[in-house]
Amino acid sequence: MFSHSDHIREIERVGRGLPVSRDDMVVKSWLRCLEHHRLDPAQTCEAYIVPEPRFKEHRQQSEDLINIARSGLEHLFRQVAGQNYVLLLSDRQGVTVEFLGDPLFDNNLRKAGLYLGSEWSEWRAGTCAVGACLETGEALTIHQTDHFDNTHTPLSCTAAPIYDARGELSAVLDISLLSSPIQKASQNLALHLVTATARRIELANLMAQAPHQWVLRFSRSPEFLDVDPEAAISIDSLGRIAGMTHGGAKILARSTGRDWRDPRQLIGEPVSRFFDMEIDDLPDLTRRRPTQERLVFARDGNALFAHAIEPHSRTRAPAVSREQIPPPLRRLGGDAPEIVSLQVKAAKLARTGLPILIQGETGTGKEHLARAIHEGSGLKGQFVAINCAAIPEQLIESELFGYLPGAFTGASAKGRKGLIEQADGGTLFLDEIGDMPLVLQSRLLRVLAEAEVLPVGGSVPRPVQIRVVSASHRPLQTLVAQGAFREDLYYRLNAATLSLPALRDRPDFEWIVAQILARHSYGERELTLSPAALVALKSHDWPGNIRELDNAIAVGAALAENCVVEIGDLPDHLAAKAGAAGMGDAGAALGLMLSACGWNISEAARRLGLDRSTVHRQIKRYRLKQKH
Structure with a gap:
């Protein structure tokens, strides 16, 4: 029988750097509890239930996720029915916002903290499944004496993270037992079930958030592709990654050697950076083709079966004209539907x-x-x-x-x-x-x-x-x-x-350029841009956004002769980029744009306002080649 004092001594051994027979993630959690959270293994702590007003706040903030997850949670609970499991859904702070359990055991469950409003953050509860999952971002089981606090050692808890569509950890799904078999391996099936449910909740959430975008779902097996995919990503109308499940993030990261823990490296990047495909290839991956033929290749050579789901009807322009928008707001953007929608919302x-x-x-x-x-x-x-x-x-x-x-x-x-x-x-x-x-x-x-x-x-x-x-x-x-x-x-x-x-994403880029040009014109001096200068502006990423563009055009206006801003009138970094491309005709201008877009044909066509077939014809006409 493992006593309280044995448990304390084992944790103290870990604190002194001595080996113990525990999973590595348990040892790391114990060390965090000792060194970072400053918890005392000899000090037992009852389960903490947040006050009712605070619980209502947590619950309200998680309402959308709870509604999306409810079907999956109920299905999981039915799968483990009769085995005395309790199901908890915790938010990013470790507070239980949804609970499914046998009402006959309410008092015992509440005392153990397996109840609505219980907080299972690691700093408060010590090593526990929810807290360790929040810290590591990985699915895991914390079984009996794996727990740091002796109060929780009768419990066996298995948890899996739920990531939002932007790649951020937003919740944890946990199933727990008040008492369980001695062997930790007894919870392997629980680990599989909770991980699969978390994956399905993420997929449902992604689908709910991307009705007007392509969704690409993946599986290593064609038989399960359409019924239970392993991962998914959403792709916007410009061919860029707009969202992803956790499995999708790992596929994207692995394909280019990036870190899935930093979703900023993934969101907003063109899909062609990760797969040997463009957005125009997605219709070939819908159910119109047999499952076995829907194969895509990641940049690391990984082959996956894929199912592309087409967007629903596109966002329409709002049912108001620009003239009905108050002038102060109307002056902030052009007439692209996305911009008008923003103006209308701001006006209301x-x-x-x-x-x-x-x-x-x-x-x-x-x-x-x-x-x-x-x-x-x-x-x-x-x-x-x-x-x-x-x-x-x-x-x-x-x-x-x-x-x-x-x-x-x-x-x-x-x-x-x-x-x-x-x-x-x-x-x-x-x-x-x-x-x-x-x-x-x-x-x-x-x-x-x-x-x-x-x-x-x-x-x-x-x-x-x-x-x-x-x-x-x-x-x-x-x-x-x-x-x-x-x-x-x-x-x-x-x-x-x-x-x-961001300026690089604005569909009214040329309208913004025209407004800034007008602002820097004076008297009868009406400034214009040469075609080459406009391409140079369009091909820049604009990390400083409109402020940086305003400065660039101000420099061009000061140096321009004959009211036309040429490529050489722009700031040095823009002119140097164009000079390196030999800017002087339409072919060189196209080459510059292709280089700026990493030779992503779809992106270059979007920025130039052309269709892909025209860009392909011009590449052949001017004999342009990608430089490696």
Whole structure:
């Protein structure tokens, strides 16, 4: 019989670096508990159930996933019926948001923590299946004395991660027993079942999120391809990876030697980078062809059977004309359906007073959109913009909340009204909100919750009525998961989200170029771009987005003669790229574009506004060849 003291001594051996007869992932988890979480194996801890208000928040945030997962969860529970298993679905913080178990054992299950609202994060519960799964991102079993905390050693728990379509770990599926056979191998079937269910939930989630995109499903066996695929990816209309299951991420990463743990290396990349195919090849992989003939080859030589599912009807242009969109918003983009949809959504939200979060890369125009929302809101107060990343941390409190006379050394004798109070009756724009220190996030949350602001050095709060628009180039949900951003503030700011596309993805690129050219024209001097210069602009990736494009055209405008911006008038890095390609005719321009797109014909055709067959004809006409 393995006693409590034996268990403690074994964990202490691990802490001293001595060998023990445990799985490697258990040893690593014990070390994290000792060294990182600072847990004491001699200190037993009862299962923790989060307070009801907090549980409701976790449950609400996971509602979409629960609805998608419910069918799979119920099917799994039926598979293990009669074997006394309890099924838990935990969110990214390890809180149980869904539970299936025998109601006859409710009291015992709740006491053991196998219940709604229980938190199984590793830092709180020690080594456990949910916590270790969240830490490693892999399916595993934590069996009896594998658990760090002696309270949990009667349990046997098996968990598998559930990843969202962007490749981020979003939940954990766990099945547990209050008591089980001594042998850990007894849970091998449980591991298989929970992993298969997690895979099917991910696939259902991907399908739900990609109705207007191609979905490509994979299997190593043609017999199971159409009924139970092993992995899937979604592909947007431009042939780029838009989403994936966990298995899909591993296939993509393996094909190019990348790390599946960094989904940023995968999302947004052309499908041709991972497979010997283009988007135009997808119709050949639908059910119109026999399963055995639907074979694709990854760049690492891996052969897979594939099933392509066509997109549903494409997104239509909104049932309003551009002229019906308020002018401030209309000035922010061209008439491409995706851009008009964004403008219409912003126009509707502007009139509501709801807090809005704008997400987008640096330089995409987040502040311009925020100003346009304010102008379309009808509010009488000011638009006050605060860059949370630009104000020194020691000054941000007094800048935001203001201060009373003599509040601190160097304070103005008259005191100062803070930026929040200056926005009273108008719009407060919090740019780069993700960079706000945590301590100030707490104070901002109180301002928003209580509609009052307390100046530094003051004791009497002042009422304020503000509409808040915030923005960040960083994914706030990820910051929340990392503990770098307050979850309650995130939901206070994020009633609605507007996502600004990067310049390289904007379908109205030429419209933006025309607006910037017009801005740099003056008098009778109307600037235009030569065809070669336009191709050079289109072939650039624009990491600095619209801000970088504006600078490039400003340089071209300053150097241009005869009102035409030539390739040599553009900044050196653009001109040098074109010079290396021998830019001087249509053939060289096409060569430059192909090089910029990695010789992805579909992408080059999209950027040039041509179809693929035309690009292929021009490649033959100008005898262009890819340089290795």
